[in-house]
Amino acid sequence: MSMLFALLSLMHVGAEPSEASRRDLCVxxxxxxxxxxxxxEAGSAYIETDPSRDELMKLCPTLARALPAGYLAADDDARSRAAEHAPTPGVQRxxxxxxxxxxxxxxQDGRSATVMVTTECSGLCGSGTEYRYTRTHxxxxxxGKxxxxxxS
Known part of the structure; x- marks a missing residue:
């Protein structure tokens, strides 16, 4: 029986979310x-919005047009600067x-959700943070926090 459950779970992983669950994911x-x-500081905080790099933005493209104050959409220059994990000679970017x-x-019961948020930043800096949510009416x-x- 547990083998059947495991197989069904694997099949579900690749399934497209229903419109209702897609709406929940985007909310x-x-x-x-x-x-x-x-x-x-202005111009240093970005959110990854490229749908080819972030599955959430592919699933919910309207999120990329509703960034919170103080955040910009990540571009290649920002990605390059965030990936500099050691000082480079010359002018510092x-x-x-x-x-x-x-x-x-x-x-599975639809009453709670977790969301992982990762950061990558210039220097030896990065983090992974878990946000937990409960469904209300x-x-x-x-x-919680x-x-x-x-x-790192």
């Missing part, structure tokens, strides 16, 4: 963006912090 993505710490929001994971509400899962 959660929007809520996570609203819950992010305010953008740092401005730092960059890129936030990537994973596709939310909704519990109308939408989702963050449950975001929890750091890893830091």
């Amino acid at each position: 959660l993505g929007h809520m996570v963006m609203a819950d992010l710490p305010s953008g740092r 401005p730092s960059a912090l890129i936030v990537t929001i994973a596709i939310p994971s909704i519990a 109308k939408t989702w509400r963050r449950q 975001p929890r750091a899962r890893w830091v």
Whole structure:
């Protein structure tokens, strides 16, 4: 019986989300963006919006047009600066912090969800933070403070 359950689980992983679950995933993505710490100095905080790099943005393209104040859409220059993890000779480029929001994971009972948010930044810097949400009558509400899962 457990083998059948495992097989069914694997088949479900690749399934397209229903329109209702897609809507929930996009609402959660929007809520996570609203819950992010305010953008740092102007021009240094970015959100990964490229649908080929971020599955959430591919699933919910309208999120890329609703970035929170202080955040810009990541571009190749920002990605390049965030990937500089050691000082380079010559003129130092401005730092960059890129936030990537994973596709939310909704519990089977539909009452709770977790969302991983990762950051990559210039220097030896990066993190993974877990946001938890519970379903309310109308939408989702963050449950407690975001929890750091890893830091570099």
